[in-house]
Amino acid sequence: MNIAICHLSQNYRLPDGSRIQALNDLNLKLQHNSFHVLVGKSGCGKTTLLRLLAGLETPKHGSIEGLQPAQRRGIMFQTPRLLPWLTVWDNICFWRHGCGGSEEKARQYLKAFGLERFKNAYPQQLSGGLAQRTALARTLASEPELLLLDEPFAALDYFTRRELQDELMQIFAAEPRTILFVTHDITEAARLGQMIHVMADGHILRSLANTAPYPRPALANRLALEQQIIALL
Amino acid sequence: MLRIVKTIALHGTLPLALLLFWQIGSTHFWWNAYILPPPADVAHTLIQLAASGQLTRHVAVSVLRVALGFFIAAGLALPLGILLGLSRPAGAFCRIALEFFRNVPPLALLPMLILWFGIGETSKLVIVILATFFPIFLNTLAAIARPNCALLELGRVFGLSRLAAFWHLRLPMAIPSIYTGLRIGLGYSWRSLIGAEMIAAAAGLGWLILDGEEMARPDVVLSGIFTIGALGLAADALLRLLGRRCRRFTGGE
Numbered sequence: 001m002n003i004a005i006c007h008l009s010q011n012y013r014l015p016d017g018s019r020i021q022a023l024n025d026l027n028l029k030l031q032h033n034s035f036h037v038l039v040g041k042s043g044c045g046k047t048t049l050l051r052l053l054a055g056l057e058t059p060k061h062g063s064i065e066g067l068q069p070a071q072r073r074g075i076m077f078q079t080p081r082l083l084p085w086l087t088v089w090d091n092i093c094f095w096r097h098g099c100g101g102s103e104e105k106a107r108q109y110l111k112a113f114g115l116e117r118f119k120n121a122y123p124q125q126l127s128g129g130l131a132q133r134t135a136l137a138r139t140l141a142s143e144p145e146l147l148l149l150d151e152p153f154a155a156l157d158y159f160t161r162r163e164l165q166d167e168l169m170q171i172f173a174a175e176p177r178t179i180l181f182v183t184h185d186i187t188e189a190a191r192l193g194q195m196i197h198v199m200a201d202g203h204i205l206r207s208l209a210n211t212a213p214y215p216r217p218a219l220a221n222r223l224a225l226e227q228q229i230i231a232l233l
Numbered sequence: 234m235l236r237i238v239k240t241i242a243l244h245g246t247l248p249l250a251l252l253l254f255w256q257i258g259s260t261h262f263w264w265n266a267y268i269l270p271p272p273a274d275v276a277h278t279l280i281q282l283a284a285s286g287q288l289t290r291h292v293a294v295s296v297l298r299v300a301l302g303f304f305i306a307a308g309l310a311l312p313l314g315i316l317l318g319l320s321r322p323a324g325a326f327c328r329i330a331l332e333f334f335r336n337v338p339p340l341a342l343l344p345m346l347i348l349w350f351g352i353g354e355t356s357k358l359v360i361v362i363l364a365t366f367f368p369i370f371l372n373t374l375a376a377i378a379r380p381n382c383a384l385l386e387l388g389r390v391f392g393l394s395r396l397a398a399f400w401h402l403r404l405p406m407a408i409p410s411i412y413t414g415l416r417i418g419l420g421y422s423w424r425s426l427i428g429a430e431m432i433a434a435a436a437g438l439g440w441l442i443l444d445g446e447e448m449a450r451p452d453v454v455l456s457g458i459f460t461i462g463a464l465g466l467a468a469d470a471l472l473r474l475l476g477r478r479c480r481r482f483t484g485g486e
Contacts, residue, residue, distance in 0.1 A: 056389055075390050081383055085405045085482045097401045098391030122481055142391060 001066045003030040003053075003146070003178065008062035009202075010048055022048040024202030026062070033176040037193030039183055039229060045202040046182040050075065050148050053180065067146070072099065074144030078151040080135035082123035088134050089119045095142035102143055109137035113167065129160035136164070140171065149181045153188070162218050165192060173214040186229050190222040198232045205232050270452045278452040279459065287441075292460060295426060295437040298354070302361025303422050307415065309362070310370035318377025318407075319399070335371070339363040340428045347433060357429045357437075364425035365418040372414025376407035408482040416472050423465060 010023040022045045030036055038046050051057045053064065054075040067073075082091050092110060095101030110116055113133040123131055132152060139147065153161040165188065172179060183189050189196050196208045208228060212220075252272060258264060259271035266274075282288040317324040339360045346356040380403050388398035430439025438457050445453030 054390065056386060073390075077383070079383070081387060083384065083387075083402075083405070085408070094387070094401075095391055097397045098388075098393045124481075 002032050003064065003066040005029070005049075005053075006063050006065065008049070008052065008059055008064070010045075010052065010057070010060055021202055023052075026203045028197060028204050028207075030178055030180065031195070033178055035172055035179045035181070035192060035194045037181045037183060037189045037196045038199055039186060039189035039196060040199035041233060042184055044199050046184075046199055047150055049199075050150050050180065050182055053146065054148050071146065072142065072144045073146045073148060074139040074142050075148040076135055076139045076150065076152050078154050080123070080131040082126075082131055082134055082138075084123050087120050087122060088115055088126070091123065091134055092138045092141050094138055098142070100143075101141045105143060106137070106141035109140050112171070113137050129156055129164070132156060132160075132164065133167075136168070145177055147177055147179045149179065151182055151184065154183070154185070161188070165218070166215060168192070169214045169216065186226050187222075189229060190225045191216055191218065191220075196225070196229065198229055200233060267451065270455065275452050275455045275459070278450075279456040282441075282453070282456055288456070288460065291436055291438050291441045291457075292464070295430065295439070296464065298357055298361060298437065299419075299422050299426050302358050302426070303365050303419060305358070306362045306365035306418065306422070307369055310366045310414075310418075311373055311411070314370045314373025314411075315377050315404075318374045319403075321378075324374070324378065331370075334363075335367050339425050340432070343429060343432055352433050357426065357434065360429040361422045361426050365422040368417040368421055369411070369414040372410045372417070373407065376410030377403060380406050405482055408479050412476055412479040416469070416476070419468055419472060420465070423461070423468075427461060 005026060005028040008023050008026040009021070011019045011021045013019055024045075026045070026049065028049075038049065040046055048057070052059050053067070054073055055069070056075070083094070086094070089106075089110065092106045092115075093101075093103065095106075110119065113136065115130065115133060115137060118126060118130060118134075123134070126134065132155075136152065153164050156164065168181075169192065181189075181192055183192075190210065193210055196210060198205045198208065208225065210222070210225060255269070256272050259266065259269070279288070317327060342363065343356070343360060346359050350356040350359060384406060385398070385402055387393075388402050393401065426437070427439040427442075430437040431443045434440040438461055442454050442457035445451070445457060
């Protein structure tokens with residue numbers, strides 16, 4: 001089912017009493033089972049939109065249609081947020097305590113992300129890339145129909161980021177689902193997205209399409225698309 | 234092998250040096266033997282006390298008081314700390330009363346406690362409970378009331394029930410702080426008990442020390458002090474074993 005976001009506004013009160021407008025009459029359509037990227041400068045409201053879609057906040061004005069409360073949503077953050085007292089495997093199986101997931105999928109992603117060797121390791125023993133892979137596996141093992149990713153690869157080095165982008169595209173190609181991927185990295189946005197929504201000042205400036213099939217090579221020429229995004233921002 | 238030798242050298246050098254200084258000072262009469270009896274005398278008294286069964290009796294009495302008081306205090310402080318940590322209104326309701334009692338040293342209450350509970354076991358038990366309760370309670374309360382919000386959000390992301398979020402997120406997050414509270418609490422319970430035994434008791438290590446003072450036997454006093462120190466070391470080693478299991482509950486993102 002498509003998701004339609006209509007006239008969404010959200011503001012926050014700052015400690016000094018003034019208000020900050022995070023989202024400003026935002027309209028956006030997310031087609032079912034397609035890969036959406038939200039790109040914009042920091043502070044433009046990307047994370048707020050993601051948190052609203054995840055149900056971590058409730059909108060003050062406007063509506064989000066096509067999203068049932070019971071519908072499974074997975075969200076992943078810029079930091080892995082792994083639980084330090086659980087092993088990699090138990091972190092990936094965290095859905096057990098919540099709304100459910102699948103052990104088979106957990107095993108599948110453990111393997112796909114090369115985490116089998118680290119199954120019984122604790123998060124403190126992992127590198128940044130492995131920790132973020134564990135977090136992604138944990139999110140995917142809960143079988144979300146809507147996958148929300150908040151700058152998940154922003155803190156990683158170039159090579160690890162490229163690998164994780166490859167792995168994410170493979171997963172999307174094998175099992176399509178609605179993905180909303182937030183980033184401020186224009187190269188990443190142009191490489192990953194089927195629809196690239198350029199965002200500024202709390203609303204969408206324009207949505208650009210990239211119809212190239214997956215998997216997409218890391219060093220392909222997407223200069224025109226990147227320039228278009230930069231011109232909008 | 235080399236590592237074991239190194240560990241022993243690192244940990245044992247200072248105590249050994251102090252013992253040596255004590256011995257040398259005693260043999261050269263740097264101080265009067267009444268002010269500080271030589272180590273051999275103290276060791277002799279310690280062995281005598283142990284052989285006569287006196288020491289065992291006093292240790293047993295004190296350890297039992299501490300153990301009972303500690304477990305009762307922990308049994309009250311843990312659930313109460315969790316409850317008040319989870320509920321803001323309940324925390325506010327109890328705050329001033331708790332702050333008041335937290336700042337009163339339990340030994341200051343002893344006259345009242347003797348008046349209420351008599352000079353028997355109960356008043357000493359209450360002293361230990363009062364001294365032990367607050368470090369455990371306050372550490373538990375603080376950890377439960379101020380969780381890591383980023384990790385707590387996972388509960389909502391994965392659709393955990395309130396109970397599951399408490400059991401699988403909030404409580405494990407609080408474990409390191411609770412452990413610190415237990416460790417401080419155990420130290421407090423020892424101190425307060427020895428104090429209480431020195432004021433009003435018929436047995437126990439505190440009483441042994443006081444008796445030694447009244448009989449002008451510094452060797453008995455020192456025997457009591459050594460026993461307390463050794464028991465403290467043993468208790469801390471035990472808790473440290475437990476702490477090793479708590480270590481993995483800490484860790485950043």
